[in-house]
Amino acid sequence: MRSKGFEGMACSIAAVMGAIGDRWGMLIMRDLLLGIRRYDDLRQSSGVTNATLSDRLKLLEENGLVERRRYQTRPERFEYQPTGRGRDLGLLMQAMVQIGDQWNLSNLEGPPLDFIDRRTGQGVKLITVNRETSGPVERDHLGVRPGRGADALMTWRLSRGSERPESSAVRSGQSQGADYPAVRDDHSSARSP
Amino acid sequence: MRSKGFEGMACSIAAVMGAIGDRWGMLIMRDLLLGIRRYDDLRQSSGVTNATLSDRLKLLEENGLVERRRYQTRPERFEYQPTGRGRDLGLLMQAMVQIGDQWNLSNLEGPPLDFIDRRTGQGVKLITVNRETSGPVERDHLGVRPGRGADALMTWRLSRGSERPESSAVRSGQSQGADYPAVRDDHSSARSP
Numbered sequence: 049m050r051s052k053g054f055e056g057m058a059c060s061i062a063a064v065m066g067a068i069g070d071r072w073g074m075l076i077m078r079d080l081l082l083g084i085r086r087y088d089d090l091r092q093s094s095g096v097t098n099a100t101l102s103d104r105l106k107l108l109e110e111n112g113l114v115e116r117r118r119y120q121t122r123p124e125r126f127e128y129q130p131t132g133r134g135r136d137l138g139l140l141m142q143a144m145v146q147i148g149d150q151w152n153l154s155n156l157e158g159p160p161l162d163f164i165d166r167r168t169g170q171g172v173k174l175i176t177v178n179r180e181t182s183g184p185v186e187r188d189h190l191g192v193r194p195g196r197g198a199d200a201l202m203t204w205r206l207s208r209g210s211e212r213p214e215s216s217a218v219r220s221g222q223s224q225g226a227d228y229p230a231v232r233d234d235h236s237s238a239r240s241p
Numbered sequence: 242m243r244s245k246g247f248e249g250m251a252c253s254i255a256a257v258m259g260a261i262g263d264r265w266g267m268l269i270m271r272d273l274l275l276g277i278r279r280y281d282d283l284r285q286s287s288g289v290t291n292a293t294l295s296d297r298l299k300l301l302e303e304n305g306l307v308e309r310r311r312y313q314t315r316p317e318r319f320e321y322q323p324t325g326r327g328r329d330l331g332l333l334m335q336a337m338v339q340i341g342d343q344w345n346l347s348n349l350e351g352p353p354l355d356f357i358d359r360r361t362g363q364g365v366k367l368i369t370v371n372r373e374t375s376g377p378v379e380r381d382h383l384g385v386r387p388g389r390g391a392d393a394l395m396t397w398r399l400s401r402g403s404e405r406p407e408s409s410a411v412r413s414g415q416s417q418g419a420d421y422p423a424v425r426d427d428h429s430s431a432r433s434p
Binding site: 057058059060061062063064065066067070071074075078079080081082083084089092093095129130133135136137138139140141142143144145146147148149150151156157158159160161162163164165166167168169170171172173174175176177178179180181182184185187189190191192193194195196197198199201202204205206208209210211224225226227228229230231 | 250251252253254255256257258259260263264267268271272273274275276277282285286288322323326328329330331332333334335336337338339340341342343344349350351352353354355356357358359360361362363364365366367368369370371372373374375377378380382383384385386387388389390391392394395397398399401402403404417418419420421422423424
């Protein structure tokens with residue numbers, strides 16, 4: 049049932065990464081989301097070679113994330129812009145910026161890029177909320193459950209991940225459980241009367 | 242100043258992607274965050290070859306995202322678990338799941354994996370809020386600004402991205418501006434009295 053490639057996996061994480069291709073693809077998407085449109089500017093901003101840039105732009109176009117538009121005839125010139133699907137990757141970009149800033153991997157004086165509310169100039173961040181009530185949900189309360197599109201492998205993965213091995217590391221308290229513990233998919237308990 | 246590699250870039254997106262390595266690295270982090278600890282289970286879950294799995298686990302360990310612990314002597318056996326930094330990638334995983342579900346790339350009946358509030362079993366999602374007031378910020382109001390750690394390239398990137406080319410595509414309305422328009426870093430306007 050499952051192919052070895054990313055395409056056949058019943059996993060949204062694999063699907064998104066498969067569409068972006070690699071980290072160069074993500075850097076190009078970053079630049080497009082920031083409004084860079086011209087080939088030469090993309091090259092300057094990302095520092096990639098011509099071969100890599102052409103190849104990844106083509107891949108991103110094939111995967112429906114980028115659109116190429118002619119903006120000039122005689123000579124023909126093109127610009128690149130994100131499609132609706134490509135714009136959805138803004139969430140990924142925000143998440144990466146938030147994590148990278150937490151890590152401060154580059155040992156910089158501060159964050160290289162701030163996401164803000166343009167109306168007030170104040171900083172923004174991503175938080176997790178309840179889909180229905182919009183109330184914030186703390187990290188410690190998060191869990192996972194196989195969704196309607198889960199295949200046998202996803203179900204196995206989640207059940208395996210929520211078992212705790214009987215090991216000395218666990219007994220000595222060195223080992224921790226799943227970061228997102230799996231919850232049994234028991235719809236009966238969630239059903240309204 | 243800037244190296245060609247990801248390591249030297251003043252960009253949190255590049256830093257996070259550099260630490261994960263590639264999409265196989267991300268799939269392994271997914272499995273660790275879901276609580277999978279054993280080498281054989283990681284192999285089964287991700288479908289990677291032994292060579293790739295060993296290599297990526299080593300890389301993730303070197304980058305401070307994964308910790309290897311011996312849980313048995315005679316014979317020695319190890320388990321893998323995410324570090325604090327590795328656990329920060331949960332936000333990335335949530336973002337990818339949210340985007341992949343929106344795309345429904347795999348043409349599944351529904352999402353393969355649901356993030357939930359374990360207390361209520363209800364679904365959760367990521368939203369953007371104001372850092373100070375915690376009030377929700379709509380996508381259309383988001384913008385970017387060079388942060389304190391921005392280098393000349395980041396500043397150039399943002400200014401270039403917020404210029405609109407004088408092209409027929411723009412005049413005909415086919416072209417769109419930056420998804421996250423850059424705002425001038427004018428601290429004076431934000432200063433308190």
